[in-house]
Amino acid sequence: MAKIFSRTGDGWVTELTEAELMKDIVDGMQEAAEYGKVAPLSDDEIAHLFDICKSVHKITGVEKGREVITTYDGPTIEIRHAGIIANRQQALQMFERCFGADTIEFSHVDYSYKPAKSVVHEDLPLFEQSQLLMVIPMFYGAMPNLGLYTYPDGPMPNPGELLPQGKIKEAREAYDQAVELAVKDMVFVASAFYEAGADGINFDTVGASGDPDFKAALLAAEKLKEKYPDICIEMGMAGEFVLGTHGEITHGGQRLAGLYPHDQLKIAQKSGVRIFGPVVNTLTNKTIPWNLSRAITLTKACVACADIPVHGSMGMGVGGLPVCETLPVDMLTVAAKAMVEITRLDGL
């Protein structure tokens, strides 16, 4: 029997028998169900994922009628990464008119709210001009990035230095103060761009510095929602699991450390977030079918309890996709089709 073309989590090609493919799909699902404490996939869903993963096509696509929309994080920065000399306005138009983007995001190249704050007044004119040119909804986006608020990048003592010294109380206090500063910056920048006409605000890579990072984004979302009741806030996560870098932070009575995507979503939507972007990380030593099955199981649980639209994060090293700079089109499209058709999410 011919072997099935596939790839491992680092992107390299591998081949699987049908039995190996099915085993990887079932194992990946069981791992997600066990660690995330979520429902496993049904037999029909497993069979559908199996069929999708057997694709022999270079490009795979969703059934007609199952199309979803796209949101982005730092798209204009990607044009720079491609070495194209184009300003942000040109990059935004490329996404709208060449790449089929359904929404777009304006952002500062130093993609965090703290550095973005210092250039708000320089960025607003270009943003306002761009908004006149665009038809698709335009977000403003950046990361909370709490790491920038601690020494040597910020005013707070560095918990990374305090914790090895056993100074747990001091480390937590530093995080608490960093949260306050981050919230002020996020609300300041988001307010400036919303009042200038941003159609939405994106908090991206939330939780990158653990539970205090997530806390800052939740507080900022609540403040913005109170200030602008109609505001659309998108929250894209940094990882599948909120790291307990502080460990004792709660929000609405819920401890943030250790939350998986479906529980992250519940808190986010209570805080006024209108679009949620769950992340499931890729294990490089496992196959893509294993990673994809795991990602789909966790994401499906997230969609199942969502009252708001869910946009799955799919890119390098997340959403069942390989950790490599140039994503292979075969696995990228297999993963996108499987994610959309099985989890029934609302966008990517």
Add this chain to the structure above:
Amino acid sequence: MQMTRGMKIAEAKQYVADKLGISVPELTDEVLMREVREDHKIGFITSRGGHPKGIEAKHHIAGLLDIPINSVDVFRARSR
């Protein structure tokens, strides 16, 4: 529809299709949508003289879908 009303994808597609007077599958028919977009003045991919672009197209989208679009609202407020 997701951004302003928090609609899920299926509901959002149906809403837009109803407003445009077409079926949901027709929303992704590039040839048909080129005509629909021109008829409703909501912009299309190619840049043609005499047809709405940018915020002008977005203004028509807000009216057609009966939704508030922040960029359009800000533009209108500043145009008064």
